[in-house]
Amino acid sequence: MARYSVFAIARHAASWHQGWEKAWRSPEPKSEYDAIVIGGGGHGLATAYYLAKNHGIRNVAVLEKSWLGGGNTGRNTTIIRSNYLRDPSAAIYELARGLYETLSQELNFNIMFSPRGVLMLAQTEHELRAYKRTESANRAQGIATEIVSPERCREIVPILNVAGPRYPVLGGLWQARGGTARHDAVAWGYARAASDLGVDIIQGCEVTGIDRDANGVTGVQTTRGPIRTRKLCIVVAGHSGVLAEMAGFRLPVESVALQALVSEPIKPVIDCVVMANTVHGYMSQSDKGELVIGGGADGFNNYTQRGSFQHVEETVRALVETFPIISRLRMLRQWGGIVDMTGDRSPIIGPTPVPGIWINCGWGTGGFKAIPGSGWATAAMIANGEDPVAGPFGLERFREGRMIDESVAAAVAH
């Protein structure tokens, strides 16, 4: 793999930029791999990359039914933060946030990580109390967050309406080292680096069946023929239930549609991420100038990658209340993604009832921020059989009643 650098740009300029090689190889699938990852989104590609990089398992294929990062990786609002309440969550999200800081250098691919800060507004007494509790928990976990006053909120975000009328801002939970990154670039960067280490990235290859014998998994049936393997990792977010059914077990997840929208591009008005969970809205501004807005999820099972108009209305209403300056903006695009929700709003990482099959799913409305940590921990779990970061997120926690309850920290928004 030729390294990307300013010298490479200069060199290729001489030949009118016609000589750039493809970022990753697109080989024909082999008949057998040491490990197969189903799902070419951020989590799947990161898992494959760390399997090759950290554990030397390089005979790996990533099977993607459409194109890389075309699912939730390319549909989220790119927020990165780690201000969770429970220790296991804090551990995996902080691992991910830390890895994001140097990911561009690590992958030699500019993922445009921007630690611009994340401000979560407290707009009721209860919310403020809950965030004070989160701040204390974060301090014990070694994560830098702080409770800030309404005046400080206004300093950080000058366009914020702190006075109400419905929900005045009583304070905020500020994580200065949170931020955003370019979502597609995360998928592309991992794909390029993984491909360089020998991982086969196979797009347009849908898994249609999972083969197993008495000892566990033996391979997969795909639209590009059968492929044998003894290690299979399912990382398919909203379609986890469909793949689990192929493998013969059921997951404690339900798939719902979550939507987002962007406004027309305007000059810079907000230089951090603001989340207002009481009124159900969160917003940041992209480098293009569009306001990136996250909406609510439908309350029923859904596999359509659309959204619902009433949720757009709700979200926009909430944001106009919070940021009156945006009331005349037109919305440009709106889209939806299928997210897999667990009962405790925490992900599932671990082995399944079928020997040789691991699952990484249940990230619900907030998986993007976790991609590097999730891939790191999942790869370790597959290679070593156990991992301290991934361990608490096993499927068995539902049977044992050992929930990692983040339904408050996660709220509607991630």
Add this chain to the structure above:
Amino acid sequence: MLLLTCPHCGVSAEETEFHPGGEAHLKRIGPDGDDDAFMGYLFERRNPKGVHFERWRHAFGCGKWFHLARCTVTLEVFGAYRADVHAPPAEIVERIQARRPGWTPEGEDA
């Protein structure tokens, strides 16, 4: 947005007048159920890509619960029926089969 008809009061209205209540026809495990069965009852909801049966409440209308047969891929509504039954009635099954040839309630937990 879904357009639903309440089988109790007969009112047809938009989705916002109703409230979704999750999977229909759940059966609570008996006193001799083990931990796995209890986990299944509590958490392992059906999550089909296709025909699905679920509970809805006419929240801003008559206030009553009912059941709905719906496709999770196309959002097509096959029909609504009473909440006090353990399985979809024959006419609903027929209506689904007319739209989804080959679909059978066998293998369903209904």
